[in-house]
Amino acid sequence: MKLGNDIAAVVTGGASGLGAATARALTAKGVKVAIFDLQAGKGEDVAREIGGVFCEVNVTSDESVDAGFAKARAAHGQERVLVNCAGTGNAIKTASRSKEDGSIKHFPLDAFNWLIQINLVGTFRCIAKSAAGMLTLDPLEDGERGAIVNTASVAAEDGQMGQAAYSASKGGVVGMTLPIARDLMSEGIRVNTILPGIFDTPLLAGAPQNVRDALSASVPFPKRLGRPDEYAQLALTMIECGYFNGEDVRLDGAIRMAPR
Numbered sequence: 001m002k003l004g005n006d007i008a009a010v011v012t013g014g015a016s017g018l019g020a021a022t023a024r025a026l027t028a029k030g031v032k033v034a035i036f037d038l039q040a041g042k043g044e045d046v047a048r049e050i051g052g053v054f055c056e057v058n059v060t061s062d063e064s065v066d067a068g069f070a071k072a073r074a075a076h077g078q079e080r081v082l083v084n085c086a087g088t089g090n091a092i093k094t095a096s097r098s099k100e101d102g103s104i105k106h107f108p109l110d111a112f113n114w115l116i117q118i119n120l121v122g123t124f125r126c127i128a129k130s131a132a133g134m135l136t137l138d139p140l141e142d143g144e145r146g147a148i149v150n151t152a153s154v155a156a157e158d159g160q161m162g163q164a165a166y167s168a169s170k171g172g173v174v175g176m177t178l179p180i181a182r183d184l185m186s187e188g189i190r191v192n193t194i195l196p197g198i199f200d201t202p203l204l205a206g207a208p209q210n211v212r213d214a215l216s217a218s219v220p221f222p223k224r225l226g227r228p229d230e231y232a233q234l235a236l237t238m239i240e241c242g243y244f245n246g247e248d249v250r251l252d253g254a255i256r257m258a259p260r
């Protein structure tokens with residue numbers, strides 16, 4: 001898809017990190033960008049900076065996502081691009097024994113379900129509602145109606161201790177990429193997923209320097225954290241390159257995560 005000022009995009013999680021970088025990169029190509037995020041303050045700031053629209057959206061809520069698409073489409077028209085970056089994590093062992101008193105506990109099921117609802121169901125909710133909107137558009141000259149990029153994680157393939165829920169949620173995003181691409185193939189909508197390694201986002205900004213140094217050293221090459229603009233570069237390639245479809249691509253400096 002040729003990106004320009006005739007194209008509208010929605011970026012979930014666009015108030016911060018990988019999503020904010022992608023919102024900026026799309027804007028630099030002339031695209032009209034709407035940001036969906038829980039964080040109103042940061043989201044408004046990014047939207048103001050890029051001349052876009054902020055929609056306070058919780059991806060776990062049908063009503064909230066519907067209202068977000070209504071606001072975005074009223075401002076920019078039906079989006080041809082959706083980038084899903086909204087997500088979060090938790091770290092809890094499946095079952096564990098307390099070092100203090102030997103008591104045994106397991107991963108609380110509500111915490112497991114909470115993360116699946118955000119990272120997996122939230123991503124699917126935005127895809128399904130955005131794709132339904134894209135079906136109302138005329139195809140572009142090459143038959144394309146839209147392009148969707150999702151964010152999984154290398155934890156979909158090599159999840160660490162404590163990441164059962166996170167890896168399940170991201171593995172779900174990887175697993176649904178091809179069938180969704182197949183569901184939408186006759187309508188000219190492409191779907192791809194990025195599996196980021198360790199990126200320098202607000203998620204990690206608070207970590208002590210020695211932790212950041214150790215994480216950087218664990219990357220084969222280049223020996224540093226990924227930059228959000230490098231994520232955005234791949235997201236834009238997936239959108240712009242018309243033959244990119246149904247792919248799950250690691251972007252990780254060749255890292256393979258250790259058990260912990």
Ligand SMILES: NC(=O)c1ccc[n+]([C@@H]2O[C@H](COP(=O)([O-])OP(=O)(O)OC[C@H]3O[C@@H](n4cnc5c(N)ncnc54)[C@H](O)[C@@H]3O)[C@@H](O)[C@H]2O)c1
Binds near residue numbers: 018057118202
């Ligand atoms: N940073 C990394 O190293 C890394 C690695 C692998 C995968 N990822 C994934 O990339 C995505 C972006 O992460 P990031 O590092 O930019 O983190 P981030 O915290 O900077 O950005 C995530 C954004 O998602 C928003 N969000 C969270 N829950 C939401 C909800 N229910 N509804 C709407 N918005 C919600 C947050 O408010 C935040 O602005 C996440 O899905 C994360 O799992 C990040």
